[in-house]
Amino acid sequence: MPFSPLGKGFLTGAIGAETRFAPGDFRATVPRLNDDHRTANLTLVEALGRIAAERGVTRAQIALAWLLAQGPDIIPIPGTASPERLRENVGAAAVTLDPADLEHIGSVLASIPVRGERYNAIAQAWIDR
Numbered sequence: 819m820p821f822s823p824l825g826k827g828f829l830t831g832a833i834g835a836e837t838r839f840a841p842g843d844f845r846a847t848v849p850r851l852n853d854d855h856r857t858a859n860l861t862l863v864e865a866l867g868r869i870a871a872e873r874g875v876t877r878a879q880i881a882l883a884w885l886l887a888q889g890p891d892i893i894p895i896p897g898t899a900s901p902e903r904l905r906e907n908v909g910a911a912a913v914t915l916d917p918a919d920l921e922h923i924g925s926v927l928a929s930i931p932v933r934g935e936r937y938n939a940i941a942q943a944w945i946d947r
Contacts (some may be wrong), residue, residue, distance in 0.1 A: 823885055823894040826851065830878045831863055847938050853933030862930045869923060875913055878903075883912030884923050 826831055826845050835857045839846035850859055861898070862879065870880040878896070885894045896907045937945060 819893050819895055820885055821895045822897060824878055824881055824896050828856075828859070829863060829866060829881045830876070831867055835860060847941070848934075848936070849938060850932065850936060852934065858933045859899035862927070863924045863933065865930060868927065873913065873919075874907040876906055878906055879913050880923075883905060883913035883915055884920070886911065887915045887920055906917070 826848060827833055833845070833851065833856070837856070839851075845851050849855060866877045866880060870877045873880060875883070876879060882894050882896060885892055898904050898907060935942070
């Protein structure tokens with residue numbers, strides 16, 4: 819079960835190079851979202867945006883649809899605080915990706931190295947329990 823499959827909002831395009839997290843925002847502790855890594859990782863978000871635009875869907879929907887296409891045993895758990903985002907996330911189930919789409923997305927993902935760890939050492943220790 820992939821939790822936080824939208825990278826704590828990062829893959830939606832809601833977090834940019836100039837984003838500053840409020841005091842106490844957990845995302846400020848995420849290595850992939852620190853200033854240097856975030857800027858480098860925006861290349862992936864931009865590529866995801868192009869793929870989503872080609873399909874007429876949002877970045878969140880294409881990311882979730884890709885996860886759903888990985889198999890019936892994959893159940894993404896995106897978090898949300900709004901009914902609008904919930905509707906958007908549920909809409910991913912209606913996005914059909916054919917083998918060519920999956921190959922294209924896979925090649926894009928493989929061509930862009932993700933910088934930074936997913937969690938800081940303390941959070942990762944809790945996850946690894």
